[in-house]
Amino acid sequence: MQRFARRGLAVATSLALLTSVAACGDDGGSGGGGAPVPGVTDTEIVVGTHMPLTGPAAAGYSSIAPATKAYFDYVNANGGVHGRKITYKIMDDGYNPANTQQVVRQLVLQDKVFAILNGLGTPTHTGVLDFLKSNRVPDLFVASGSRSWDQPEKYPFTFGYNTDYTVEGKILATYIKANHAGQKVCFLGQDDDFGRDSLVGVEKILGAGTVAAKQTYVTSNTNVAPQIGAFKAAGCQVVVLATVPGFTALSIGTAARLAFKPQWVVSNVGADYNTLAKSLGEAAPLLEGVVGTNYMPMNNDTANPWIQLFTKVNQAHNGGAPFDGNTVYGMSVGYLFVQALLAAGKDLTRDSLVAAVEKGGFQGPGLAPLRFSRTDHSGYGGARMSRVTAGVQGYFGPAYETDEVDGPVREYAVAPATPPVNGIPTVS
Numbered sequence: 001m002q003r004f005a006r007r008g009l010a011v012a013t014s015l016a017l018l019t020s021v022a023a024c025g026d027d028g029g030s031g032g033g034g035a036p037v038p039g040v041t042d043t044e045i046v047v048g049t050h051m052p053l054t055g056p057a058a059a060g061y062s063s064i065a066p067a068t069k070a071y072f073d074y075v076n077a078n079g080g081v082h083g084r085k086i087t088y089k090i091m092d093d094g095y096n097p098a099n100t101q102q103v104v105r106q107l108v109l110q111d112k113v114f115a116i117l118n119g120l121g122t123p124t125h126t127g128v129l130d131f132l133k134s135n136r137v138p139d140l141f142v143a144s145g146s147r148s149w150d151q152p153e154k155y156p157f158t159f160g161y162n163t164d165y166t167v168e169g170k171i172l173a174t175y176i177k178a179n180h181a182g183q184k185v186c187f188l189g190q191d192d193d194f195g196r197d198s199l200v201g202v203e204k205i206l207g208a209g210t211v212a213a214k215q216t217y218v219t220s221n222t223n224v225a226p227q228i229g230a231f232k233a234a235g236c237q238v239v240v241l242a243t244v245p246g247f248t249a250l251s252i253g254t255a256a257r258l259a260f261k262p263q264w265v266v267s268n269v270g271a272d273y274n275t276l277a278k279s280l281g282e283a284a285p286l287l288e289g290v291v292g293t294n295y296m297p298m299n300n301d302t303a304n305p306w307i308q309l310f311t312k313v314n315q316a317h318n319g320g321a322p323f324d325g326n327t328v329y330g331m332s333v334g335y336l337f338v339q340a341l342l343a344a345g346k347d348l349t350r351d352s353l354v355a356a357v358e359k360g361g362f363q364g365p366g367l368a369p370l371r372f373s374r375t376d377h378s379g380y381g382g383a384r385m386s387r388v389t390a391g392v393q394g395y396f397g398p399a400y401e402t403d404e405v406d407g408p409v410r411e412y413a414v415a416p417a418t419p420p421v422n423g424i425p426t427v428s
Helices: 005-009 061-077 097-110 122-126 129-134 165-179 193-206 225-234 245-257 273-287 305-317 325-344 350-359
Strands: 044-051 085-092 115-117 139-142 158-160 185-190 211-217 238-242 263-266 291-294 382-389 392-401 410-412
Touching: 044 061, 044 097, 061 085, 061 305, 061 325, 085 097, 097 115, 097 122, 097 129, 122 193, 129 139, 129 158, 139 325, 165 193, 165 238, 165 263, 165 291, 165 382, 165 392, 185 193, 185 225, 193 211, 193 238, 211 225, 225 245, 238 245, 245 263, 245 273, 273 325, 305 325, 325 350
Parallel strands: 044 085, 044 115, 115 139, 139 158, 185 211, 185 238, 238 263, 263 291
Antiparallel strands: 291 382, 382 392, 392 410
């Protein structure tokens, strides 16, 4: 049963909730023969998430969790996982870290979810890491590329999903170095780990001190005219955007108003064409030539078997909602989570789920390697470049992989697995 933010935010965090942390590990149903496991019965697995369904970051992102839920509904309609149906509770945090703290506490302490899946946002999710750790709640596939999720010694229950922002920054900068050598490169980033990690990656390839102008923004202030004006004054020819979709659209729209026309090179999380075109409306042609990255099949690639599967699921279980990159992302997360549940076995526990993810070996629609082990909780390790041409976003060139330190950016030639005939993974 979905539970959206307007409802969740109306529920005040009570002192009783805050003081019941120690007891929560003993609550819940059966994990299939052992001690009770929160959120798990013989017939159901309850998991939760926090997403911006409203607010400045809701554009595009608000469709991710419903897409994940649609895939779970598809799996449930086909018998579930080891006979259990997945219930996905979706809570709106408005991309406000204070709200995230409140709704995640409700999910864990009151709703007693088994795990948090795909909680979205760097500033928002950072604030609940210690809480989830202290309650030993699996914190899987965080929807952000912050390197914070890849700290297995400090946060053993947390795993990333997105290509981390430093890896992506290195790939974006490799493209700039090869195609815009000698041009003045500038950078706009969100004022948190998102922007900082991305800039680290860009400068690892282009060199320290080579970015001519650096600006940041905060999501509480939608006026980016000062930052874009500074870029114009500095004579920037290439602008890298480490921005959420709403601020990508704001930046491009503001630049057009100021008659400033750089080459835009955009982080994956803010580069989905359909989301940006919807935000820009009649100004959508401004997206022509925008370069970005992605590591999932493109939503408009109707010949791709994953897109065919997810389109079918979207029609049957998501009300035929607009099908964009966020839909593909959300269903891909759901597919990976089902793989992890199957690998954890019928006697499901939080520890068995974490062990299954650390064992790795998952295959899915991704174009880059998926890295999970006891020492690596980072998620996808690469990306492929995309460009908008004649109003269509498409890939060009090979996929790349690299690390978040000083390793080379290399081509990654391994083809994605094809989906099972029935669209549901089997035990690996």
